[in-house]
Amino acid sequence: xxxxxxxxKYKEPKKEVQPHIISEYDKYIxxxxxxxxxxxxxxxxxxxxxxxxxxxxxxIIEPHTIGQLNTKxxxxxxxxxxxxxxxxxxxxxxxxxxxxxLEGISKIEILxxxxxxxxxGYKNPDSRLxxxxxxT
Numbered sequence: 001x002x003x004x005x006x007x008x009k010y011k012e013p014k015k016e017v018q019p020h021i022i023s024e025y026d027k028y029i030x031x032x033x034x035x036x037x038x039x040x041x042x043x044x045x046x047x048x049x050x051x052x053x054x055x056x057x058x059x060i061i062e063p064h065t066i067g068q069l070n071t072k073x074x075x076x077x078x079x080x081x082x083x084x085x086x087x088x089x090x091x092x093x094x095x096x097x098x099x100x101x102l103e104g105i106s107k108i109e110i111l112x113x114x115x116x117x118x119x120x121g122y123k124n125p126d127s128r129l130x131x132x133x134x135x136t
Contacts, residue, residue, distance in 0.1 A: 019072065019073065019074040020068070020073055020074045020075045020076060022068075022076060023103075025102070025103070026076045026102050026103075029066075029078075029102050029105060029108070030066050030076075030102075030133045030134065032108065032110075033063060033066060033078065033108070033110075033134070034066075034133070034134045035110075036063055036110045037063045037064065037065070037066070037134050037135065037136055038134065038136070039114065040062070040114050040115050040116070040117075040136060041063075041110050041111060041112070041113070041114050041115075042060055042061070042062060042063075042083070042111040042113045042114070042115065043060070043061060043063050043080075043108060043109065043110055043111060044058055044059070044060045044108070044109045044111060045058065045059055045100075045105050045106065045107055045108040045109070046058055046059075046105070046106045046107040047059050047100055047104050047105055047106075048104045048106075049100075049101070049104050055093070057088065058085075058107075059082060059098075059100070060082075060083045060084075060085070060111075061078075061080035061081060061082050061083060061098070061100075062080055062081040062083065062115040062119065063078060063079075063080040063136075064079050064080055064081070064118055064122060064124075064135060064136050065078070065079040065080075065124070065126060065129070065132060065134070065135040065136070066078050066079075066102070066132070066133040066134050066135075067079070067126065067129035067130075067131055067132040067133060067135075068129060068130050068131040068133075069099075069128060069129060069130070070127070070128055070129055070130040071128075074130065075101045075102075075103075076101070076102045076103075076133075077099040077100060077101055077102065077129075078099070078100045078102060078105065079097065079098070079099050079100075079126065080097075080098060080100070081095065081096070081097060081098075081115075081119045082095060082096055082097075082098045083095060097119070097121055097122075118136055122136075124136070
């Protein structure tokens, strides 16, 4: 039996996911959006989600909850019912529940229009959250 030398492939050690530390920006968004969530007002904002999709655009949502995910990343998220524009519908987007990581949100506007009640499927309390900052 021959012993042959085989090169060992070096693998970079996996980087441990660090839990999210709440930033001043997170605190600002929570404080800014809490009245809109409590008053059930629609909001509009720019969202960049380069980790999961190429859908960078303005969103209009019915905001329901801001909380910290019960995951290793512990991201702070805004949960809301997405209301796509007619152009977004043409590109295949539809109404649905979405979590938005606060770090990806900018150019926020609180709109005058209100929504009457939570949509079907709303969970309060949401078991995916370890902490809730505000909710409808």
